[in-house]
Amino acid sequence: AMATQAAVRVARHVRPDVQAMHAYGVPDATDAIKLDAMENPFRLPEALQAELGRMLAALAINRYPSGTTYRALKQAIAVQDGLLGADAQPDVSRLVLGNGSDELISLLCQLVAQPGAVVMAPAPSFVMYEMSAKLAGASFVPVPLQADFSLDMPAMLQAIETYRPALVFLAYPNNPTGNLFDTAAVQAILRATDGLVVLDEAYAPFAGGASWMSQLDAWPNLAVMRTCSKWGLAGARLGYLAAQPVWTEPLDRIRPPYNISVLDAEATRFALQHFEVFAQQTAALCEARTTLAVRLQALVGSQGSLGANGLDTVYPSAANFVLVRVADTVAGATPTAQPSRASRVATAMRERGVLIKDASRMHPLLANCLRLTVGAPAENEAMLAALTEALQAIP
Numbered sequence: 001a002m003a004t005q006a007a008v009r010v011a012r013h014v015r016p017d018v019q020a021m022h023a024y025g026v027p028d029a030t031d032a033i034k035l036d037a038m039e040n041p042f043r044l045p046e047a048l049q050a051e052l053g054r055m056l057a058a059l060a061i062n063r064y065p066s067g068t069t070y071r072a073l074k075q076a077i078a079v080q081d082g083l084l085g086a087d088a089q090p091d092v093s094r095l096v097l098g099n100g101s102d103e104l105i106s107l108l109c110q111l112v113a114q115p116g117a118v119v120m121a122p123a124p125s126f127v128m129y130e131m132s133a134k135l136a137g138a139s140f141v142p143v144p145l146q147a148d149f150s151l152d153m154p155a156m157l158q159a160i161e162t163y164r165p166a167l168v169f170l171a172y173p174n175n176p177t178g179n180l181f182d183t184a185a186v187q188a189i190l191r192a193t194d195g196l197v198v199l200d201e202a203y204a205p206f207a208g209g210a211s212w213m214s215q216l217d218a219w220p221n222l223a224v225m226r227t228c229s230k231w232g233l234a235g236a237r238l239g240y241l242a243a244q245p246v247w248t249e250p251l252d253r254i255r256p257p258y259n260i261s262v263l264d265a266e267a268t269r270f271a272l273q274h275f276e277v278f279a280q281q282t283a284a285l286c287e288a289r290t291t292l293a294v295r296l297q298a299l300v301g302s303q304g305s306l307g308a309n310g311l312d313t314v315y316p317s318a319a320n321f322v323l324v325r326v327a328d329t330v331a332g333a334t335p336t337a338q339p340s341r342a343s344r345v346a347t348a349m350r351e352r353g354v355l356i357k358d359a360s361r362m363h364p365l366l367a368n369c370l371r372l373t374v375g376a377p378a379e380n381e382a383m384l385a386a387l388t389e390a391l392q393a394i395p
């Protein structure tokens with residue numbers, strides 16, 4: 001009876017859209033090779049771990065984070081990313097800090113979500129754009145990518161004209177497809193809308209220098225969002241947004257005043273001081289990505305070692321993951337309630353101790369797609385073995 005009463009209260013008071021919503025799934029990774037979330041697989045060298053520990057231990061965690069702590073971190077970021085003012089000093093006025101870029105996405109949506117406001121993004125892309133837009137009370141307009149995952153420019157420009165978005169998210173490189181959008185296409189979007197265009201550069205460390213960070217002065221409606229998660233600090237939760245102060249000022253106004261913990265802020269500043277360690281790790285991951293792509297390609301097509309049971313496509317990637325499409329061995333079959341072959345392959349891989357992301361239900365363009373995070377070389381080999389076995393086991 002108590003449970004029923006509680007359910008009645010929830011039904012009455014919790015927003016219906018939230019009641020109908022699925023949680024952002026964080027699957028159990030116990031004892032698994034974890035290749036589902038684009039983390040850096042490498043730890044800090046032990047000497048640096050010890051130094052970090054001593055530094056964190058000395059912090060006054062009885063106090064709220066201070067403006068000084070945040071300013072010091074912003075300065076380190078500004079130096080790292082070349083955000084310098086006219087005086088060649090780090091320009092912190094163009095930065096807002098977030099508890100991961102997840103929080104910044106949410107704050108950006110809250111910033112613009114007046115009645116009728118529209119948030120737009122290509123689809124498929126990072127799922128939090130849609131979730132945050134809707135939670136903030138804005139409408140979300142997804143514009144499908146083309147089959148090769150490039151921007152459908154006629155559709156984008158038409159949607160911008162029709163919906164007049166306040167906010168456009170472009171993940172650069174895109175998640176989960178791994179590609180970089182065409183420069184001229186992004187410029188055309190920046191020109192077509194007066195809304196804020198956020199280039200989400202979460203995967204910039206793997207994109208060979210491709211970035212919009214140096215373009216902030218050229219475009220009044222450009223913001224570049226980055227995160228420390230993918231290059232090594234996913235556990236520390238630190239994202240940041242760079243834009244002209246007309247945007248950062250109001251965004252900073254709605255930021256919870258202590259959104260970054262002292263521990264996260266200082267750990268991030270420490271990591272930036274030792275960035276060469278992470279730069280080496282990301283370089284190793286870029287090499288591992290090349291190796292992985294070659295090994296995956298050997299599973300493609302009738303010439304491949306798995307014949308018709310192998311992969312259909314290995315997509316090129318400028319990020320630390322590779323999207324693959326599993327061959328649909330029952331091609332032409334009408335959709336059923338049956339999980340896709342890719343879903344069954346993902347389950348079989350988990351049974352073999354490897355956790356990857358089943359992307360096949362995220363969007364129609366991703367039918368039978370799996371997203372494979374690039375791990376350490378030995379992890380990638382274990383993943384390939386599990387994938388090969390799973391593809392054989394599930395014809």
Ligand code: PMP
Nearest residue numbers: 100101102126171175202227229
């Ligand atoms: N943007 C993109 C494109 C992502 O893929 C992710 C993480 N998967 C994020 C933002 C969020 O990252 P974080 O909150 O860890 O900064």
